[in-house]
Amino acid sequence: METVVAGFTYHLAVCLQINLEAPLLQGGRGMWKMNTKLLEDTTTRNRFQQEWTRWRLQEGKYPDMVTWWEKYVIWKRRLLFIQEVIARTREVMINENFYYLEGP
Numbered sequence: 001m002e003t004v005v006a007g008f009t010y011h012l013a014v015c016l017q018i019n020l021e022a023p024l025l026q027g028g029r030g031m032w033k034m035n036t037k038l039l040e041d042t043t044t045r046n047r048f049q050q051e052w053t054r055w056r057l058q059e060g061k062y063p064d065m066v067t068w069w070e071k072y073v074i075w076k077r078r079l080l081f082i083q084e085v086i087a088r089t090r091e092v093m094i095n096e097n098f099y100y101l102e103g104p
Contacts, residue, residue: 034081044084051080 003012038044055073062068 032078032082034078035085038081038084038088041084044081047084048080051076 001014001016003014006013039048055076058072059065059068062071
């Protein structure tokens with residue numbers, strides 16, 4: 001921890017660095033990590049925006065926004081991105097199989 005001069009005030013800024021010896025998350029059953037590369041794809045972003053509009057319509061069916069998020073949106077988002085990964089994998093496999101087709 002240290003204090004440094006802050007140019008916008010007469011007070012000192014306190015800088016604190018914390019290092020944690022926490023283990024990295026382990027993958028496994030129930031663990032899912034969204035492939036953020038999909039967000040770079042325009043088609044996926046558009047689909048997400050469309051789904052988000054539909055999901056917002058369901059918000060009133062839950063007692064509060066946190067419950068709606070935890071019980072509905074988290075699972076819908078996960079399913080959407082899993083479907084997108086499957087679709088991309090399928091596209092790659094179809095394109096790769098094209099090169100292995102036997103000619104006449």
